Amino acid sequence: MKANIHPDYHEVNIIMTDGTEFKTRSCMGNAGETLRLDIDPKSHPAWTGQQRIVDTGGQVAKFNKKFAGIGARKK
Numbered sequence: 001m002k003a004n005i006h007p008d009y010h011e012v013n014i015i016m017t018d019g020t021e022f023k024t025r026s027c028m029g030n031a032g033e034t035l036r037l038d039i040d041p042k043s044h045p046a047w048t049g050q051q052r053i054v055d056t057g058g059q060v061a062k063f064n065k066k067f068a069g070i071g072a073r074k075k
Contacts, residue, residue: 017043 010031015021017040028035042048 016040 007027008031009025009027011023012026012028012032013021013023013034015034015036017037026035
């Protein structure tokens with residue numbers, strides 16, 4: 001293998017949506033950094049079978065405001 005071409009592989013903290021934490025190894029960020037998940041297997045509809053809207057940053061509200069008049073009949 002070539003020297004000095006591989007990213008640093010270190011331990012990071014992961015915080016799930018329900019607050020549980022665990023440590024894993026990753027190339028993300030720096031050693032000891034924390035990654036907070038917005039969606040994980042405990043909350044994603046593919047695993048839970050329940051549909052729910054996750055509105056991070058008001059994206060759903062922005063969409064609804066932009067397209068509120070489409071389909072409405074004008075008299």
